[in-house]
Amino acid sequence: MSRIVQLRGMLEKKQISCRELTESYLERIEKQNGRLRALITITEEEALQTADTVDKKISKGEKLRPLEGIPMAVKDNISTMGIETTCASRMLSGYKPIYDAHVWQLLKQQNAPLLGKCNMDEFSMGSTCETSLIGGAKNPHDTNRVAGGSSGGSASSVAANMAAYSLGSDTGGSIRLPASFCGLIGLKPTYGSVSRYGLFAYASSMEQIGPIAFSAEDAAIVFDVISERDTRDMTSKGISEKTHPQLGRSLSGLRIGISDEMLGSAGDDVSRAVREAADVYRKLGAQLVPVSFSLQKYVLPVYYILSFSEASSNLGCYDGIRFGPAADKYDDIDHMISLTRSMNFGREVKLRLLLGTYILSSGPYDVYYKKAQNLRSIIAKQIKEEIFNHCDVFLSPTTPFTAFKSGTNLSSENNGDSYTTMANLTGLPAISLPCGYDVDNMPIGMQLIGKHFCEAQILNAAYMFERETDGAFLSRLETGYEI
Amino acid sequence: MKWEMVVGLETHVELATKSKIFCSCSTQFGGDPNSHCCPVCTGQPGALPFLNRQAVEYTVMAGLALNCEINRYSKMDRKHYVYPDLPKAFQVSQFDIPLCINGHLELSGGKMININRIQLEEDAGKLIHEGGKILVDYNRAGVPLIEIVTEPDFRSAEEVVEYLEKLQGILRTIGISDCRMQEGSLRCDVNISVREEGSSQLGTRAEIKNLNSFSFVQAAIEYEFDRQTGLLEAGKPVFQETLSFDSVSGKTLNMREKEDADDYRFFPDPDIPAIILSEEDIKRLRECIPELPEARIKRYVSEYRLPEADATLICKYKKVADFFDKASEGLKNPAVAASFILTQMFSKISTEVAREQWASPIPPEFLRDLVLLLEEKKINHNLAKNIFTKMLEEGKAPKSILEAEGISTDEVIDLDELCKSAVYTNPGAVEDYKKGKKKALQALIGNVMRQSRGRADAEEARKILLELLKE
Numbered sequence A: 001m002s003r004i005v006q007l008r009g010m011l012e013k014k015q016i017s018c019r020e021l022t023e024s025y026l027e028r029i030e031k032q033n034g035r036l037r038a039l040i041t042i043t044e045e046e047a048l049q050t051a052d053t054v055d056k057k058i059s060k061g062e063k064l065r066p067l068e069g070i071p072m073a074v075k076d077n078i079s080t081m082g083i084e085t086t087c088a089s090r091m092l093s094g095y096k097p098i099y100d101a102h103v104w105q106l107l108k109q110q111n112a113p114l115l116g117k118c119n120m121d122e123f124s125m126g127s128t129c130e131t132s133l134i135g136g137a138k139n140p141h142d143t144n145r146v147a148g149g150s151s152g153g154s155a156s157s158v159a160a161n162m163a164a165y166s167l168g169s170d171t172g173g174s175i176r177l178p179a180s181f182c183g184l185i186g187l188k189p190t191y192g193s194v195s196r197y198g199l200f201a202y203a204s205s206m207e208q209i210g211p212i213a214f215s216a217e218d219a220a221i222v223f224d225v226i227s228e229r230d231t232r233d234m235t236s237k238g239i240s241e242k243t244h245p246q247l248g249r250s251l252s253g254l255r256i257g258i259s260d261e262m263l264g265s266a267g268d269d270v271s272r273a274v275r276e277a278a279d280v281y282r283k284l285g286a287q288l289v290p291v292s293f294s295l296q297k298y299v300l301p302v303y304y305i306l307s308f309s310e311a312s313s314n315l316g317c318y319d320g321i322r323f324g325p326a327a328d329k330y331d332d333i334d335h336m337i338s339l340t341r342s343m344n345f346g347r348e349v350k351l352r353l354l355l356g357t358y359i360l361s362s363g364p365y366d367v368y369y370k371k372a373q374n375l376r377s378i379i380a381k382q383i384k385e386e387i388f389n390h391c392d393v394f395l396s397p398t399t400p401f402t403a404f405k406s407g408t409n410l411s412s413e414n415n416g417d418s419y420t421t422m423a424n425l426t427g428l429p430a431i432s433l434p435c436g437y438d439v440d441n442m443p444i445g446m447q448l449i450g451k452h453f454c455e456a457q458i459l460n461a462a463y464m465f466e467r468e469t470d471g472a473f474l475s476r477l478e479t480g481y482e483i
Numbered sequence B: 001m002k003w004e005m006v007v008g009l010e011t012h013v014e015l016a017t018k019s020k021i022f023c024s025c026s027t028q029f030g031g032d033p034n035s036h037c038c039p040v041c042t043g044q045p046g047a048l049p050f051l052n053r054q055a056v057e058y059t060v061m062a063g064l065a066l067n068c069e070i071n072r073y074s075k076m077d078r079k080h081y082v083y084p085d086l087p088k089a090f091q092v093s094q095f096d097i098p099l100c101i102n103g104h105l106e107l108s109g110g111k112m113i114n115i116n117r118i119q120l121e122e123d124a125g126k127l128i129h130e131g132g133k134i135l136v137d138y139n140r141a142g143v144p145l146i147e148i149v150t151e152p153d154f155r156s157a158e159e160v161v162e163y164l165e166k167l168q169g170i171l172r173t174i175g176i177s178d179c180r181m182q183e184g185s186l187r188c189d190v191n192i193s194v195r196e197e198g199s200s201q202l203g204t205r206a207e208i209k210n211l212n213s214f215s216f217v218q219a220a221i222e223y224e225f226d227r228q229t230g231l232l233e234a235g236k237p238v239f240q241e242t243l244s245f246d247s248v249s250g251k252t253l254n255m256r257e258k259e260d261a262d263d264y265r266f267f268p269d270p271d272i273p274a275i276i277l278s279e280e281d282i283k284r285l286r287e288c289i290p291e292l293p294e295a296r297i298k299r300y301v302s303e304y305r306l307p308e309a310d311a312t313l314i315c316k317y318k319k320v321a322d323f324f325d326k327a328s329e330g331l332k333n334p335a336v337a338a339s340f341i342l343t344q345m346f347s348k349i350s351t352e353v354a355r356e357q358w359a360s361p362i363p364p365e366f367l368r369d370l371v372l373l374l375e376e377k378k379i380n381h382n383l384a385k386n387i388f389t390k391m392l393e394e395g396k397a398p399k400s401i402l403e404a405e406g407i408s409t410d411e412v413i414d415l416d417e418l419c420k421s422a423v424y425t426n427p428g429a430v431e432d433y434k435k436g437k438k439k440a441l442q443a444l445i446g447n448v449m450r451q452s453r454g455r456a457d458a459e460e461a462r463k464i465l466l467e468l469l470k471e
């Protein structure tokens, strides 16, 4: 069911040239992007140039590397040298980075044709993609609905077959949530599996770059390429063993933890679909283990306090001196910076920066930051003891609900991140995969969280589910077999 | 009323690592603006720091040399402030767990200056005002710095200067910094307050920022002491403020009043894992620390019988002291080698920078060979001086200079024999001397020198001749 394997086969058998393949994607982009707003920047020239390189290789009969010639898109917070990278913010409009992110370097080495940069919530702050400067990406399953966020464009583009796969980034659920809303696979790797070098930072201690793809196998292939160790990121450890060759292993004996409280807090359709998925796993030989996690209610507050704090530090450099269109009338430098930031940041970003700045100031630091930091380690300990001492993989819905209408106001207690964020606080790898449809025919996603650096295990669990259900829940919009 | 100054010091020292603290850019001084830069040290979005292990080790070495305790668990923190020369809008520094704490440095009178902490941090860039524009050069941004913070233990400007000189010597000796004030690789902030002598309370302090020469430090402290006592005597308050020192007028000037403390919003840098040092690490670094200047001076004075002033001057430059140690191997009287270094070599290698680098035209063994010839009485002092001049000019060994001059050193000069021969072969001169012509002695000495081809010690020859002439 791998779109990537299938396309690569067609290229190698010369059923289609890489230029033709890339052009077919560009055509779909041209047709749909105006409506979907999945891509902020379209990089036609870059894509076709790479495609021609690949075609030369094919004509010489050379073997293709795993992602060679497969057209893709990258979230707009990943540094692409010479190609505008804006984080969907006015602050970075027109900014062309002077260097490549590690992951983009790896994809370039693979000759991956880059179709464009994906829309996102401004500086990844949001879970609907609607805080983007250009407006949110739409959900291809129903364009009245959001694609989810923050990597909304990364999901929307793959769901609409405007890219074979894409890269997103996940700070609190930003890969898994849109993947779930758009009926795709989204993998948030273990903290340290993928280098963050070149990822425009939001909350450094929590975020990872990962693939959004049509199938689990695709996600594994992409993950294997981007998880190469990088000496420029001190938190990067890389992955010792490729995951793709490990797909297809039997699940017999796999212990899958499941929490009744968590299922109970999700919408009816969602919890039903996840329970049915659990049954599929039982059929596959896995053992279901009831677990509970008593600190669940602290996860979001801790996440907010810490991520806002880190954000207020990480975004300090956007001051109009080096980046951002600077205010032109001002009294002194402090005034200029304050005007520039007021002018160029959106409402959600300002809110989070103000809160983060406040939290880190002396006084509130002890009351909020320190306490949250302590809670974070307690939560990590509890998750290990209450969940992972009893099971190998933890199964839950990805979100309590499916994609909702654009413009819906979400409360901060119920913004869709409530199941995903625990993986970010603990650094655990997590995957979202489609497992059903709700009454409105919108995709439902379930989440599998694994132990540190056990991406292979959750990817395999996702792969086996797909195989067992015959791909029934994979995005129905485009099968990928038609070009 | 008698006033007393209370001074504490924050000294910033740039570490002599080859590359910057978080990237592989060069730390070399100079270069075209922004030529030693990359995405990391210019704070490009998404770039990440990679902590230079050597910078950590150098900081620990400084701590060990200054008698500090080393924190085996330490971390880097972000210190936030906004200024155009600070690319990320925060400086990576150390907040509550610096690498080194609780050290001290002893002044010559035996007074201890307590060192509160030594922390590792990154330098900022530099603003250049040019044609009405403000430009930023990030070449220095990300150069590793250590900040050495003392307790307010100084009571005079002289103590401060002595401390700084000693500190400079120690840090140069352990090789972690070139400590060049003129290039800004050593600079300090002075905290100074004034109180009634005998009082145990501290007065309101002012901070004089960025002093980059010993004489400015001295002048600034003296000026500020007078200013503050003047205010107090006039019954006026001293304000807590940040000052700069204007070297032209010799006055301190207000930079900004520091009424409420800045809130730097310190928090642990999430991109840099905690620094963990093992006992073995610390042991290994302790072994890397060579003999420090203080101990070396003592050794030169007690073992080599060098005058203290000479020993101090030699130990001011580590490479000179190393040269001297090599040149002294096997000598009966190393002080002779020291005097060659301090006179002829120092007049040839005359600037501070040149002495620090000590590009000697000869290896230390050549100097030792020369002094050995002297000690073996194969040449005299005057000749040795002339030969040494030629050695320094030509970079040659003493033997080859002597050979070129046609002077053999194969046999020891038997001065007694030479003197006897002079007396027997010059009866006329002997006669004249005995008649009272004291000048005739000079002729006899000249004869001895001729016989020895200038190698004999004229003073010794005079003594022997006088003995012979008595008979």
Ligand SMILES: [Zn+2]
Residues within 6 Å of the ligand: B020, B023, B024, B025, B036, B037, B038, B039, B040, B041, B042, B142
């Ligand atoms: Zn650099």
